[in-house]
Amino acid sequence: MNVIAAGKAYINKITEESEPGMKVLMMDKETTSIISMLCSQSEIQQKEVYLVERISDSQNQNNTTLRYLKCLVFLRPTPENIKLLCYELTRPKYGAYYIYFSNIIAKADIKVLAEHDEQEVVKEVQEIYMDYLAVNPHLFSLGLTCPIKDLAWNSDALQRSTSGIVSLLLSLKKCPIIRYQNNSKLCRELGKRISDIINKESTLFAFGHSSQSLLLILDRRNDPITPLLNQWTYQAMVHELLTIYNNRVNLSQVPGISKELTEVVLSAEQDPFYAKNIFLNYGEIGQNIKQLMEQFQMKAKSHQKIESIADMKNFVDAYPQFKKLSGNVSKHVTVVGELSSMVNKYHLLDVSEVEQEITSQNDHSNQLQSIKKLIGNDKVRPLDLVKLVIMYALRYQNNANNEVSGLIEMLKRRNISKDLLSNIVYVLEYAASITRQNDLFNVEEAVKITKRFFKGLSGVDNVYTQHKPLLQEILEEIVKGRLKENLYPCMGLNNINTRCQDIIVFIIGGTTYEESLAVHSFNRNNPGFNVLLGGTSIHNSESFLEEVKSSVLNIPKKSTRKFRNLDCP
Numbered sequence: 001m002n003v004i005a006a007g008k009a010y011i012n013k014i015t016e017e018s019e020p021g022m023k024v025l026m027m028d029k030e031t032t033s034i035i036s037m038l039c040s041q042s043e044i045q046q047k048e049v050y051l052v053e054r055i056s057d058s059q060n061q062n063n064t065t066l067r068y069l070k071c072l073v074f075l076r077p078t079p080e081n082i083k084l085l086c087y088e089l090t091r092p093k094y095g096a097y098y099i100y101f102s103n104i105i106a107k108a109d110i111k112v113l114a115e116h117d118e119q120e121v122v123k124e125v126q127e128i129y130m131d132y133l134a135v136n137p138h139l140f141s142l143g144l145t146c147p148i149k150d151l152a153w154n155s156d157a158l159q160r161s162t163s164g165i166v167s168l169l170l171s172l173k174k175c176p177i178i179r180y181q182n183n184s185k186l187c188r189e190l191g192k193r194i195s196d197i198i199n200k201e202s203t204l205f206a207f208g209h210s211s212q213s214l215l216l217i218l219d220r221r222n223d224p225i226t227p228l229l230n231q232w233t234y235q236a237m238v239h240e241l242l243t244i245y246n247n248r249v250n251l252s253q254v255p256g257i258s259k260e261l262t263e264v265v266l267s268a269e270q271d272p273f274y275a276k277n278i279f280l281n282y283g284e285i286g287q288n289i290k291q292l293m294e295q296f297q298m299k300a301k302s303h304q305k306i307e308s309i310a311d312m313k314n315f316v317d318a319y320p321q322f323k324k325l326s327g328n329v330s331k332h333v334t335v336v337g338e339l340s341s342m343v344n345k346y347h348l349l350d351v352s353e354v355e356q357e358i359t360s361q362n363d364h365s366n367q368l369q370s371i372k373k374l375i376g377n378d379k380v381r382p383l384d385l386v387k388l389v390i391m392y393a394l395r396y397q398n399n400a401n402n403e404v405s406g407l408i409e410m411l412k413r414r415n416i417s418k419d420l421l422s423n424i425v426y427v428l429e430y431a432a433s434i435t436r437q438n439d440l441f442n443v444e445e446a447v448k449i450t451k452r453f454f455k456g457l458s459g460v461d462n463v464y465t466q467h468k469p470l471l472q473e474i475l476e477e478i479v480k481g482r483l484k485e486n487l488y489p490c491m492g493l494n495n496i497n498t499r500c501q502d503i504i505v506f507i508i509g510g511t512t513y514e515e516s517l518a519v520h521s522f523n524r525n526n527p528g529f530n531v532l533l534g535g536t537s538i539h540n541s542e543s544f545l546e547e548v549k550s551s552v553l554n555i556p557k558k559s560t561r562k563f564r565n566l567d568c569p
Helices: 003-016 029-036 041-045 079-090 107-116 155-172 185-200 234-241 272-277 282-299 309-318 320-325 327-345 348-360 364-375 382-396 404-413 418-431 470-479 513-525 541-552
Strands: 023-027 049-054 066-075 094-101 122-127 133-136 139-141 177-180 213-219 248-250 263-265 451-453 461-463 502-508 530-535
Touching: 003 023, 003 066, 003 094, 003 133, 003 155, 023 029, 029 049, 029 066, 029 133, 041 049, 066 079, 079 094, 079 107, 107 122, 133 513, 155 185, 155 502, 155 530, 177 185, 185 213, 185 502, 213 470, 234 282, 234 327, 234 513, 263 327, 272 282, 272 327, 282 309, 282 327, 309 327, 327 348, 348 364, 348 382, 364 382, 364 404, 382 404, 382 418, 382 541, 404 418, 418 541, 470 502, 470 513, 513 530
Parallel strands: 023 049, 023 066, 066 094, 094 122, 139 530, 177 213, 213 502, 502 530
Antiparallel strands: 133 139, 248 263, 451 461
């Protein structure tokens, strides 16, 4: 199960099945994102596609006809797109149209299109099942922002999630057993919708003797900790501190940034260095960049000493030819340099160490003192302080000696904004202990967290991340055949004891790159199993807090009543 490979196969199908010759590719906003995650512009051009057009813009352009061009149309089968495509077919600019829909299209819509094709320019209409964003081979997203309102599905988001997962299953040729988190109405509703479509479209899901697979639907509320933590592997760290949006990172706010680096693309398919380092930790990335720099220095017969990331940046600035020959390395030097700057400026190693202690150890008194000490450090960002108090509140909300109210008072004295403080209330309402199905803090007395320093590059070190996401525990239960039926029941009449080696996990409310790393490691360590992870979105802590706020904003406050001074908004 590889969503990158599946997506690229469909792109080849779109671009190669039409007759040879110059082509234009017409897409909507979402299919543009789907394609851009898989192919660079130069790769598309190599397939004889010389023009890319947005269907929403086509009716606003002049009526110049380009009949020598063939138009490859790739759209989501939405009512709006059907309407726009009908308009296009009544006034066709191109000589022939090959239409591909990213999901199942209603027969009635096909009929409407046929009625508008008066000039008979449509040569082909097909369904190809690519209605999701392929991020890594084992990771996909639907790119949905705030799909939950008042702890219930936004109806459009439920429809989008259903169609996205159905598309994924068809692209991978899987007709799975569906299991869902029992205490989540959201999971039950989504599972029922998917099951109904599989039954309705049974001929599409008749894949013969393919191996049995499992679709497990989880609710983000069951693990609110993982999206809040600082990260220390490359992909996750970049997303947490700089934000990755459809493989792109905006660096325009970096002081002194050159024009060509204001936005950079981080794609494992197009960037060998990123592919090699995507799951490596902060210190190892620094070492690998240093080695590349040293190799170039040897070629350039340079003896300039490099001991820090700042030295690297100075080196790159001093060698224009290096930028030309190794722009990719220049990009990563810039990214890692900005990460390093933020880590040092905001004392993120100290923050992360306390985060890890809260999530992985039983030591209430010391953890409380550590939080108070960081609140007194004016270099620590307000966002990190609020996240620490949220983690503490989730961890100790049922502890009679908890000091949540006292910590909030300390935050207020730091003049932290009410909007930021209100996140404490929102997260406790979103994922209080009474709403969680699993014991999120099933910790043992552990050895103190250690810091692991890497020799040879000053300013780059790594906090050993002791926290393991709840997803890892769930996957281990699946492998052992111990995933409890009362907690994760089956949808329909499937045999819950069937051993499934192909496992698709979908998290309503968004997944994270830490969970992606857990799945990557699980697949590597369990060669008999193949796990694919997806979510309504991929969160960093800021996007998670924004989604939590949207989910509970109008819900009457219940879980926080026992804490005084929590009326933050």
